[in-house]
Structure formats: C-alpha cells, structure tokens
Amino acid sequence: MFPTRLTDTRAFDIAQALLDGFDHHYRLFRAASREAKARFECGDWAGQQRAQALRIEFYDTRVAETVALLAQRFMAATLAPDVWQQVKLHYIGLLTDHHQPELAETFFNSVCTRLLHHAYFRNDFIFVRPAISTEYIENDEPGARPTYRAYYPTPDTLSDTLQRVITNFQLQGEFVDLPRDAERVLAAVLARLGEFRWRANFQLQVLSSLFYRNKGAYVVGRLINGFTETPFALPILRRDDGRFFIDTALFGEDDLLGLFSFARAYFLVDMEVPSAYVAFLRALMPRKPRSEIYAALGLQKQGKALFYRDFLAHLRHSSDKFRIAPGIKGMVMLVFDLPSYPFVFKVIKDFFPPPKDTTREQVQAKYRLVKAHDRVGRMADTLEYTRVAFPRQRFGDELLAELRHFCPSLIEESGDDLVIRHVYIERRMVPLNLYLQDATPEQLERAVIEYGNAIKDLVAANIFPGDMLWKNFGVTRHGKVVFYDYDEIEYLTDCNFRRVPAPRNEEEAMSGEVWWPVAPRDVFPETFAPFLLGNPQVREALMRHHADLLDADFWQAHKDRILAGHVHDVFPYDPTRRFPRGGN
C-alpha cells in the first residue's frame, strides 16, 4: 500500500538528488554523443573509438556517485520503508515532463538496488515496471530539433530532396560530389521500389541526428508510399582528403538489422528523446527487441533493464527447463540455455583444468575488453548481471549438479530460488562445430569462408582471438560467423607471431611435442593446422580461401599496420554493395 500523505521532507530531497544524478549522467552521455560529429568531420577515428569505449563507463560512475551521496547526506540505508515509497512517488512527480523518463527510472533502480535490501526489489519501492509513459514525448523547447523530419518530394524533385536530406545535417566540410551521390541513391531507390505508383503520401522520414560509429556516419529513415514503408540507411564516409561521400544505400529490415547488429559497437547519436528514436527504429525492425535497440544506441543499461523484464515475462509464460547448452562444454565457462529462449547464460567456473591458466578477474577483464572494443560484427555483445534469481524447479538435474560442482561460490539456493551471483547473457547461435557436422557441401564451404573472414575482421580490429577452434564460433540466423569465447583474447599488437624454427636434429624433427622455446605471447600460426584441418572437406575449403591464416607473415603484416596507426574500414554491409568507385 502506498502512503496516503507525503509527510517526510527528506523524501523529496532524495528524489531530487536521484534525478540530479541521472540528469548529470545524461548531460555527459549526450555531450559525448554530440561531439561525435566534430570527430567525424575531422577524421579523428582513434578519438571516435575512444569515446565509444569511455562512454560505456559513464553510467556506473554516476550511479556510484549518487549512491555515495545518498548514503552520506541522508543516511539512506537507515530510512524506513515508508520513506522510500514517498521517494518513489516524488520521483514519479518529478518525471512528469521529463524527456528521458524510462532511463531516469532505470537509474533510480540502479541506485536503490545498491542501497536497499533484496526485500525492497518490488514495484512499491523501485520501478519493476515503468510508471511514466514514453509515448508521444516531444521536445517543445524553442529551436529544438524534432525526432525526425518529413520530406515530400515529387518525381522531379526527388534527387534535390535527397541532397537536402544530407545538407540538413550541416556537416562541416565538402562532399566530393553530392549531386552525383544523390543520383546514385535515387537509382538505388528506384531499383528497390521496382514498378510502383507514386501515391499522394509519398514521403521520406529521416531521423534528425546522424548515427556515428568508427569511420562512418549513417542517415537512418524510411520511405513511405501508400501502404508500403521501406526502411533505409545511407552510410556517409570521409576520404583522406577530408571530403565526404555516400558509400551505398541500404534498404529493408535485413540490411538495417546488419547495421544495428548485437555484434557491433554502439552508435553515438545525439538524442533529446531516446524513446522516440527507439519507437522509430522499432518500426523499421519490428523483430528486434527494444532492449537491443536501446543498447545499439549506447543506452546499454536500459537495454539490460528491458532485457530482464522481457526475460521474466518469458519465464512466466513458458514451462521448459534450463539445460546445459548444446555443443562441447567449456573449460572456463559453464553455459546453459532455455530451449524456448534465444539466449545463453554463461557462468565462470570456480576452477579451470590445465592448460587453462587464468583467473576469474582475468576472464572478466577480457569480457570487459570486448564490450568496449569495436566488435566489428564478429564478437557477440554480452549483458553482465549480478545476483539473478532463477526459479530452481526450472533447472534440470544434470545442470543443477554441474552448477553445484563447478560454480559453488556463485550460486545460492534459498527457498524456491536459485540465485546466480554473476552471469553473462548473450545471443544464442549454432556452435560452428555443430553447424559443420550437419552442413551440406555448399553450406560447409560458405561457413568456412565466413569463419576465415570473421578471423580476418577481428585481426584488422587488433584482436587475436586466442582460441580459434570451430567450437568457439557461432553461426547467426543470417549465416554470419561470430566469435564468442573471450577468455584467451589478446590485442594483436601484444602478440609475437613467429615461425616454428627448423629442427636442429632428428630427435627434434620427430618430436610430436613443442621442443622450441615459447615466450608467453608467442604465437605460431603454422601450428593451427592440426586443430583446424582435421576434416578433409574443411581442410580443402580453408586452404583454398584462407591459407594465409597459417602464415606468420599475414599476422605480422596486420600487426605492423595497426602499430603504424592505421584504423581499418569495417563495412556493416557486404562491400560488394558499395557504389562503384566509392568516393572517387
């Protein structure tokens, strides 16, 4: 029951301090996103990647500050339940005209769950469900940009309108040839629409902020004609001489899903009303959960909060049991899934057998590295949770026994709950080793090519995957191969790629063991062969397409390029889709 009167004056001050904490966070988050434009304009790619990584830390820092402030100023941990209910009511009041209420509610939860006992994790005290609607929030301040702009071209003005769409972003700098780019986009639009009748409502709706990531800036919108809506995205790139060009035109849900994939870094987007961006993007990609859209916009904590709500709802509406994930079991991670739910749950084991020589802290550091790094479409994003309560009766016996055996320090069994103190959650894929077993010859060849491409994309992004066995990669719904085993990951630039030295005598030549000296970060690419080439068909495909992976020179050449300051191009689309001659 909620209090009928707001009697405690501390409650308002606490609510205000919480909201100040959030507003401070969002101001900094927004500034980092807004500054992406200037970094793009001057080609500061290292700065862009740094900003993408640093911004991830902002949230936890602000939460910690606010927790400390409340503990100090209000002795928050000692307040009676009734006071906390009043805090929530005041907070709801303060959010009435707020432009990011859903994020502010999540911030409230993050702070309060750190201060309050488990028993308070109910809707009476925190926002188990949202209280404030995010629908139709508009920024009415003078000079505010709308979430999206609508353009109504005629057949004669379509090319000019496309130019106007671009110039409205007011990028500081010149295009190589914008009229030419507009014609190319126009040709692509017409090819996409095929035979069509121009309807009275023909329009382009374009989100008013560009989406920045790495070396790209993306225009995102939809084309509406009659009852047909076509999502589109236009990547703008910058040549070394500082001039811009449109690299291609992407259309339809699948192209956009590739752009917004969970295996890529988060975008930097300047948004006053993020929920309006999410609603717009959701209309373009109805199959993508809102949690993943928030995450792709850099609001990963909101993504995490929504994911958890979705997960709880799914648990309530399903009855299957958690089980050990299909595939070869990990030595470092215990991995389980729920057949009806497309995610896996990964728990770090308490002990690892040799040759694994790592610690829980090191494994966590590797997962953090991946979160902050450019994932280039080849490393799955993970959501990290602490203290997740699962209904114990939904766990199969075998899984329960494994959890008790391998992860005793991380599980608590109380009543009907099984609480896991630390878990990563990640999209489920088909482990590549299983995929290859059942593949047709064509599928096998395609998967092996994709596997090599995945490694090469990682290499270009300064990642040495460490453990390159088939089982450590997964195949997505769209047939992309993505890496998911991070415990042996290293920066490429920290590794030494060497050739196996020539044996000095017959004994060394005949030895099945490693007889040559090996320093900690030495890598001998020739030695990958026995692990990768067991199956003759796989061997044939890999040697035909990616034999260079077994050559130390290939790795060393990439390391040298990165050390020389080169930031590679990553196209979140098939490079064959690029307009001919790109920016030239």
Ligand SMILES: Nc1ncnc2c1ncn2[C@@H]1O[C@H](COP(=O)(O)OP(=O)(O)OP(=O)(O)O)[C@@H](O)[C@H]1O
């Ligand atoms: N995202 C995923 N989708 C589907 N299956 C997965 C996923 N992540 C892990 N698995 C399954 O769990 C197994 C172990 O996962 P992972 O490779 O991350 O653990 P590990 O302990 O680091 O492995 P290793 O012993 O190779 O170091 C994989 O071989 C695979 O079968």
